[in-house]
Amino acid sequence: MMTSKWLNLSLEDVDNDKSPDVVIEYFDKTDKYYDVEKPAPVFAVIVSSSKKNEVYDSIQGNADANGDGKFSKADDIELYSALANAFVKIAL
Numbered sequence: 001m002m003t004s005k006w007l008n009l010s011l012e013d014v015d016n017d018k019s020p021d022v023v024i025e026y027f028d029k030t031d032k033y034y035d036v037e038k039p040a041p042v043f044a045v046i047v048s049s050s051k052k053n054e055v056y057d058s059i060q061g062n063a064d065a066n067g068d069g070k071f072s073k074a075d076d077i078e079l080y081s082a083l084a085n086a087f088v089k090i091a092l
Helices: 073-091
Strands: 005-012 021-028 043-048 058-060
Touching: 005 073, 021 073, 043 073, 058 073
Parallel strands: none
Antiparallel strands: 005 021, 021 043, 043 058
């Protein structure tokens, strides 16, 4: 069975502040706008460390992190920060 949904995580200094940000991209082949020829994320969220201390606690972007159909900044911060903090421990 082929994957139809996946995340791409990367470390990049998106805002040029000398502190890496975690870029989380969500891909979904079942999305009506998904183009097999030019795959692009359905959404992207950037998670950064507000104190530049490798504790990721601030997000840019909106996404339905818990899949309840609502865009909640509190849910996004909690879930995407946890994902970013775990990723950084593996990646660094």
